[in-house]
Amino acid sequence: MDIYVLVKQVPDPEANVKVKSDVELEIENKYFTNFFDEIAIEAGLKLREKFGGKVTVLTVDNKKVDALRRGIAMGADDAIQITDPALEGSDPFAIAKTLAAYLKDKPFDLILAGRQAMDDDAGIVGPGVAELLGIPHVNMIVGLEIDDPKKELKVVREVEGGKEILSCFLPALFTCQKGLNNPRIPQVMNVMKAMKAQMKKVDLAALGLSAVDVGGQAVKIKVQKYLPPPKRPPVKMIKEDFPENVKQLVKLLKEEAKVI
Amino acid sequence: MSNEIWVFAEQQEGKVRRVAFELLSAAADFSKKTGSTVAGILLGSGLQEALKSLTSYADKIYLLDDPGLAAYTSDAYLIHMAPLIKEHQPSILLGGATSTGKDLFPRLAMHLQTGYAPDCTGLTIEENGKLIAKRPLYGGKVFAEMIYLEAKPQMATVRNNTFLVNQNLNKSAQVIPISSPIDPSSLKKKVIGLEKAAGAKLDITEAEIVVAAGRGIKAPENFKIMEELADVLNASVGTTRATVDEGWRDVKDQIGKSGKNISAKLYMAFGVSGAIHHILGIGTCKTVVAVDTDPNALIFNYADYGIVGDLFQIVPALTEELKKAMAEK
Amino acid sequence: MDKVDVIIVGGGLAGLSCSYELADSGMTVIVLERGDFSGSKNVTGGRIYLNPLRNYLPDLWKEAPLERHVTKELITLLSETNSTTLELYSDRFNHLPYPSYTILRAKFDRWFADLLSEKGIFVIPQKNVNDLIQEGGKVIGVKTEDEEIGADCVVAADGILSFLSEKAGLRKPFQPQHFALGFKEVIALDSKVIEDRFRLGEKEGAAQLFLGTLTKGVMGGGFLYTNQESLSLGIVVGIQSLNQREPREEVYKFLDEFKERPEIKNLIRGGETVEYSAHLISEGGIHIKPKVFGDGILLVGDAAGLGLNMLVTVRGMEYAMASGVLAGRTIKMAKEKNDFSASSLSHYEKLLSESFIMKEMSNYQHTLSILENQRLFTKYPQAISDLFEKIMTVDGNPKEGLYKMISRELKKEFFNFQTFKDWLEFRKI
Ligand SMILES: Cc1cc2nc3c(=O)[nH]c(=O)nc-3n(C[C@H](O)[C@H](O)[C@H](O)COP(=O)(O)OP(=O)(O)OC[C@H]3O[C@@H](n4cnc5c(N)ncnc54)[C@H](O)[C@@H]3O)c2cc1C
Numbered sequence A: 001m002d003i004y005v006l007v008k009q010v011p012d013p014e015a016n017v018k019v020k021s022d023v024e025l026e027i028e029n030k031y032f033t034n035f036f037d038e039i040a041i042e043a044g045l046k047l048r049e050k051f052g053g054k055v056t057v058l059t060v061d062n063k064k065v066d067a068l069r070r071g072i073a074m075g076a077d078d079a080i081q082i083t084d085p086a087l088e089g090s091d092p093f094a095i096a097k098t099l100a101a102y103l104k105d106k107p108f109d110l111i112l113a114g115r116q117a118m119d120d121d122a123g124i125v126g127p128g129v130a131e132l133l134g135i136p137h138v139n140m141i142v143g144l145e146i147d148d149p150k151k152e153l154k155v156v157r158e159v160e161g162g163k164e165i166l167s168c169f170l171p172a173l174f175t176c177q178k179g180l181n182n183p184r185i186p187q188v189m190n191v192m193k194a195m196k197a198q199m200k201k202v203d204l205a206a207l208g209l210s211a212v213d214v215g216g217q218a219v220k221i222k223v224q225k226y227l228p229p230p231k232r233p234p235v236k237m238i239k240e241d242f243p244e245n246v247k248q249l250v251k252l253l254k255e256e257a258k259v260i
Numbered sequence B: 001m002s003n004e005i006w007v008f009a010e011q012q013e014g015k016v017r018r019v020a021f022e023l024l025s026a027a028a029d030f031s032k033k034t035g036s037t038v039a040g041i042l043l044g045s046g047l048q049e050a051l052k053s054l055t056s057y058a059d060k061i062y063l064l065d066d067p068g069l070a071a072y073t074s075d076a077y078l079i080h081m082a083p084l085i086k087e088h089q090p091s092i093l094l095g096g097a098t099s100t101g102k103d104l105f106p107r108l109a110m111h112l113q114t115g116y117a118p119d120c121t122g123l124t125i126e127e128n129g130k131l132i133a134k135r136p137l138y139g140g141k142v143f144a145e146m147i148y149l150e151a152k153p154q155m156a157t158v159r160n161n162t163f164l165v166n167q168n169l170n171k172s173a174q175v176i177p178i179s180s181p182i183d184p185s186s187l188k189k190k191v192i193g194l195e196k197a198a199g200a201k202l203d204i205t206e207a208e209i210v211v212a213a214g215r216g217i218k219a220p221e222n223f224k225i226m227e228e229l230a231d232v233l234n235a236s237v238g239t240t241r242a243t244v245d246e247g248w249r250d251v252k253d254q255i256g257k258s259g260k261n262i263s264a265k266l267y268m269a270f271g272v273s274g275a276i277h278h279i280l281g282i283g284t285c286k287t288v289v290a291v292d293t294d295p296n297a298l299i300f301n302y303a304d305y306g307i308v309g310d311l312f313q314i315v316p317a318l319t320e321e322l323k324k325a326m327a328e329k
Numbered sequence C: 001m002d003k004v005d006v007i008i009v010g011g012g013l014a015g016l017s018c019s020y021e022l023a024d025s026g027m028t029v030i031v032l033e034r035g036d037f038s039g040s041k042n043v044t045g046g047r048i049y050l051n052p053l054r055n056y057l058p059d060l061w062k063e064a065p066l067e068r069h070v071t072k073e074l075i076t077l078l079s080e081t082n083s084t085t086l087e088l089y090s091d092r093f094n095h096l097p098y099p100s101y102t103i104l105r106a107k108f109d110r111w112f113a114d115l116l117s118e119k120g121i122f123v124i125p126q127k128n129v130n131d132l133i134q135e136g137g138k139v140i141g142v143k144t145e146d147e148e149i150g151a152d153c154v155v156a157a158d159g160i161l162s163f164l165s166e167k168a169g170l171r172k173p174f175q176p177q178h179f180a181l182g183f184k185e186v187i188a189l190d191s192k193v194i195e196d197r198f199r200l201g202e203k204e205g206a207a208q209l210f211l212g213t214l215t216k217g218v219m220g221g222g223f224l225y226t227n228q229e230s231l232s233l234g235i236v237v238g239i240q241s242l243n244q245r246e247p248r249e250e251v252y253k254f255l256d257e258f259k260e261r262p263e264i265k266n267l268i269r270g271g272e273t274v275e276y277s278a279h280l281i282s283e284g285g286i287h288i289k290p291k292v293f294g295d296g297i298l299l300v301g302d303a304a305g306l307g308l309n310m311l312v313t314v315r316g317m318e319y320a321m322a323s324g325v326l327a328g329r330t331i332k333m334a335k336e337k338n339d340f341s342a343s344s345l346s347h348y349e350k351l352l353s354e355s356f357i358m359k360e361m362s363n364y365q366h367t368l369s370i371l372e373n374q375r376l377f378t379k380y381p382q383a384i385s386d387l388f389e390k391i392m393t394v395d396g397n398p399k400e401g402l403y404k405m406i407s408r409e410l411k412k413e414f415f416n417f418q419t420f421k422d423w424l425e426f427r428k429i
């Protein structure tokens, strides 16, 4: 199977992110490979183990390629960085456009992405790429069963109150989330290989795109203002002994917070 | 362009999701400012009940009742909705940030080449009809107010419990049946089954009250006391990644950065230490209660009410106490 | 088995510094760290002295993410109801190069690891080393959960409970009196608020130590360091002394009660605890130092027992970094001779003993026994604070002459045989 995995290096959930000005953020320099993308890589590797073929990791980023390295360390065969100054300021739609432009003439069977990137938390790129390539997608899958890549396969996605089982044919795109698998921790020797690996670079011209297609010029929705999260009032500790504290809590929920 | 605000009236098995009513209520408010028409768009099969439940909430309902739409797939919905949107050109299209909303809207927005704000926690409108969407970024460490440029419709998915349902809208919608027979064979994927989750509780993203236990609950069977507490409050039971990784709970109940974001009116956490990854999932909950044996547990930083105590003592007592309080109501 | 030149186990300051020294050597060096990233599991009070390190790591500091340079030293003696603070501000602390900084390890170590990766060192997180591979008494590699990797030389930089040093037969089993327990919270506060509360200029920092009733007679004390946008507040207590205390106390309560003291409460007001951690600290000093080299193995930093607890100032970071560099130098020399035997690696011991590390460790070799003196944590802080309070109090009664009062109080509290003995002991510090 020819599998492409879309990956992104994002700020660690532990990184500080602060509002610097109305339109600027200050992001602490703590990055990691998007958690959901690792799940996507793992899914790709498992399928390759079963059916053979190739797993290629793909990122659009002018600087950060560690997600690609993570992919190689985990076992991906190939890594591609799409990079171009004109890409600065791209939104997820422009990223999807760029990725689709790269993928459109590739012989892919399956494209895997993460449920969402842990920075913009958008969940747009995956379905966006599928739309542009005209292939089916299923978002946020927690199960994937392929017996034969030529035949109908089964995917499971979670819906409120249950799980939905769908079937479709390849080529298709799935976005992956927790529950699908537990990503492997790469072996030391593979990490070393990955750290030395050269990424293949592709620019916009090679994709037949130009600056107006991506970057700030292509956005259809933009940030007017960043805001810090609303501040919580300080905690009220209920200090009475048991069972008075429970009674007190119920009273507060009823009379002060008015939530029950 | 028409001056319509559309709400995607998502239904499952003929029952319209609550979030759709929340959005229709918000849209009714918006329309007071902009003079817009509020329209619901309802797709599926066997929609009599669903339609009935909606009519008092909208001015118009676009109805696509077709056996081919018995189950949601993005392909089928897209094929039906896209031409309709192109034809009527609503200025706004809203949906719930549900599994289905998050599956459909990004693809639809890409198809329509328009702006889309996912997973919003607030929407406001200006008199000229310009929508301002508020959404959390970086898991809720910052929020962004987004504005749309020229393209229409202005699309957004919105979290559950962001708006209140207004039951007194008293509209009587004009129903506009749409027939667009599609060739089922043209669809590339189909739903072959639905596995219901055990128990009848709402998904944690939809519930107004969520009670959760973390590793402090010590063993999977102890979740029984949480279920009992939840029953009294009509709440759903959430949890942390720690218990999911232990295999004690299903990942569908995991709250946090790699799980779900909840926006409950009341969230109560028992034996949850309050790691940032978890906290990021509860940022938009209104009232937060924390119970933990460790007075230094970080969860207390994010709580409105805290008790330092043993959950095995507190939870059963709380269940009893709440039973009394509910009976008084 | 795959093989590299050097495996460093532990991506703390010691391990990272060792790899830094080896970065341009042409050797393949890997650092294996069990945490999600370097610094993710490190706990440090948070103060580092740069002067001794400038000779070892001259180029590291320009870009390093340090917090604030310390311009103000405070020592607070606490009794039940009052406290006395001694404050030292010296202009010398405020001239470049600054002698000491506050530091947050999660940030610093991560930055350091990234820098090393750029220099071609393989810093690999999420790798727990669970055994050494030995052949005829010689260390030839390490085992992780699912791999075996060989090396000419293994550096044990695995911190205070170093189990590699034990596996290599280089140290005796630990005793509780060799350890203190440290608890620490990082409390986020606006940088302006910090500067106002501690009366500091921009980027300037304060280091405050606390002795007295906060540890309830247990050997130890408290510390408070100002970071750029947070405070590091903690308590250090001796484990032996803690175990001997009757009634037993839960240690985390010490920190809680400490935070409730008005002296602290007002400093941390409005802050939010963003991190809470506990960690062991070496107390044994030179007496428990293991053998720091063996066939194919070197020990550095806390793993080599290089740490001091002087009153409540914990020292370990400079030792960790400098020892790492010295181990690196030794390895380069060994590589030239292509001899990684114990006798070749013994050069490290020599470098260590010529360095400031072993000089300091030997100068402070009596601290531990002195610190065991309970009066240091109970009687003396109490007496000094009480005396100060008396001097400052004006009540309804006519105030007696200052000289008379002080000499009476001093006689009562201090001029006795016990104090005299303590004093003789303290002079060894
Ligand atoms: C990339 C990434 C993503 C992650 N995503 C998520 C996520 O989405 N959601 C999530 O939850 N976590 C997530 N985590 C994990 C997170 O960091 C924490 O490890 C996890 O939240 C801890 O779960 P816990 O609070 O149940 O367990 P613990 O941290 O072990 O806390 C248990 C608590 O129970 C208390 N306790 C024990 N006994 C009792 C008792 N009898 N009564 C009362 N209290 C008691 C303890 O004092 C403690 O505070 C993620 C981590 C990473 C690295």
Ligand SMILES: Cc1cc2nc3c(=O)[nH]c(=O)nc-3n(C[C@H](O)[C@H](O)[C@H](O)COP(=O)(O)OP(=O)(O)OC[C@H]3O[C@@H](n4cnc5c(N)ncnc54)[C@H](O)[C@@H]3O)c2cc1C
Pocket (backbone or CB within 6 Å): C009, C010, C011, C012, C013, C014, C015, C032, C033, C034, C035, C038, C039, C041, C042, C043, C044, C045, C046, C047, C048, C049, C127, C128, C129, C130, C157, C158, C159, C160, C181, C182, C183, C184, C234, C236, C278, C279, C280, C281, C300, C301, C302, C303, C306, C307, C314, C315, C316, C317, C318, C320
């Ligand atoms: C509360 C407290 C306050 C302190 N205050 C100060 C201070 O103000 N100033 C000062 O100079 N010193 C202070 N110290 C001491 C100082 O923190 C240590 O001496 C220093 O961190 C030692 O560095 P290290 O690299 O040897 O060990 P560590 O920093 O402990 O690093 C060891 C690393 O090895 C990793 N590791 C361990 N075992 C394995 C394994 N099997 N496989 C893979 N990786 C492993 C660990 O995850 C860790 O990252 C303080 C210590 C504490 C606890």
Ligand SMILES: Nc1ncnc2c1ncn2[C@@H]1O[C@H](COP(=O)(O)O)[C@@H](O)[C@H]1O
Pocket (backbone or CB within 6 Å): A005, A006, A007, A008, A034, A036, A037, A040, A058, A059, A060, A061, A092, A095, A099, A112, A113, A114, A115, A116, A117, A118, A120, A121, A122, A123, A124, A125, A126
């Ligand atoms: N810059 C990018 N390069 C490659 N893949 C990306 C990029 N951004 C997002 N993705 C993929 O799309 C998913 C969803 O991202 P988003 O729509 O930004 O939330 C991620 O989990 C990745 O799999």
